Amino acid sequence: MKDILLGINVDHIATLRQARGTSYPDPAHAAAVAEHAGADGITIHLREDRRHIQDRDVYVMAKTIQTRMNLEIAVTEEMLSIACEVKPEYVCLVPEKREELTTEGGLDVIANQQKITEAVEKLTAAGIKVSLFIDADKGQIDAAKATKAPYIEIHTGAYADAESDSEQNAELERIREGVQYAHANGIVVNAGHGLHYHNVKPIAQMPEIYELNIGHAIIARAAIDGLEKAVRDMKRIMLEARQA
Numbered sequence: 001m002k003d004i005l006l007g008i009n010v011d012h013i014a015t016l017r018q019a020r021g022t023s024y025p026d027p028a029h030a031a032a033v034a035e036h037a038g039a040d041g042i043t044i045h046l047r048e049d050r051r052h053i054q055d056r057d058v059y060v061m062a063k064t065i066q067t068r069m070n071l072e073i074a075v076t077e078e079m080l081s082i083a084c085e086v087k088p089e090y091v092c093l094v095p096e097k098r099e100e101l102t103t104e105g106g107l108d109v110i111a112n113q114q115k116i117t118e119a120v121e122k123l124t125a126a127g128i129k130v131s132l133f134i135d136a137d138k139g140q141i142d143a144a145k146a147t148k149a150p151y152i153e154i155h156t157g158a159y160a161d162a163e164s165d166s167e168q169n170a171e172l173e174r175i176r177e178g179v180q181y182a183h184a185n186g187i188v189v190n191a192g193h194g195l196h197y198h199n200v201k202p203i204a205q206m207p208e209i210y211e212l213n214i215g216h217a218i219i220a221r222a223a224i225d226g227l228e229k230a231v232r233d234m235k236r237i238m239l240e241a242r243q244a
């Protein structure tokens with residue numbers, strides 16, 4: 001069975017920096033440590049409100065990341081222009097609401113089919129591999145396929161936030177069905193949001209999943225155990241789950 005890959009989101013290293021407006025900690029430094037510890041890629045989310053990752057971080061990490069950059073952006077002219085200039089290996093199109101604490105749901109590809117299709121075409125023409133951050137919904141998966149984006153990232157937030165075992169199991173089955181459906185339709189399937197050391201195993205065990213993007217939980221663990229150990233521990237849990 002294929003190994004599952006781990007993308008480390010370093011947004012919340014930047015959150016710590018922005019809290020005091022200092023030059024440290026530098027997400028570019030964290031990305032290098034994460035790569036040394038076994039990260040297969042680095043994810044950064046350049047939000048329109050620049051609450052954590054700054055434009056400077058994107059341009060610096062475009063030069064320093066040794067694995068590959070997955071740049072998360074909203075579907076706006078400004079962000080598409082930055083992405084086409086930087087040319088990361090991957091761009092993941094995500095929804096954004098100014099007032100949200102964190103991403104609250106997947107892209108509504110169905111309702112924005114033309115706009116998202118045009119964005120996928122523009123990014124693809126720039127040589128970028130495009131992923132769409134969507135819920136595990138067959139209608140959204142069909143709409144994502146119609147945009148010709150080669151990747152999707154299934155939003156695992158509802159699974160992570162579930163308040164009962166029955167709710168979490170229902171969300172897990174919904175994700176499983178969506179992952180299998182997308183994979184059967186020739187889409188490369190990633191997943192992420194809200195995953196941590198105690199809920200990642202059932203997701204990592206899904207053989208159709210190519211990569212998990214995980215940030216907040218790993219950066220939080222790094223505050224206690226250090227980033228290298230936090231990354232190695234997560235990678236080990238994921239690989240053991242996949243091989244179980």
Ligand SMILES: CC(=O)[C@@H](O)[C@H](O)COP(=O)(O)O
Nearest residue numbers: 011045094102103133192193
């Ligand atoms: C799209 C997603 O789930 C995350 O990658 C995103 O970065 C969350 O936003 P914050 O990092 O601002 O919490």
Ligand SMILES: NCC(=O)COP(=O)(O)O
Nearest residue numbers: 009192193194214215216
């Ligand atoms: N796309 C998910 C991601 O990059 C990290 O999300 P989280 O682990 O910070 O919730």
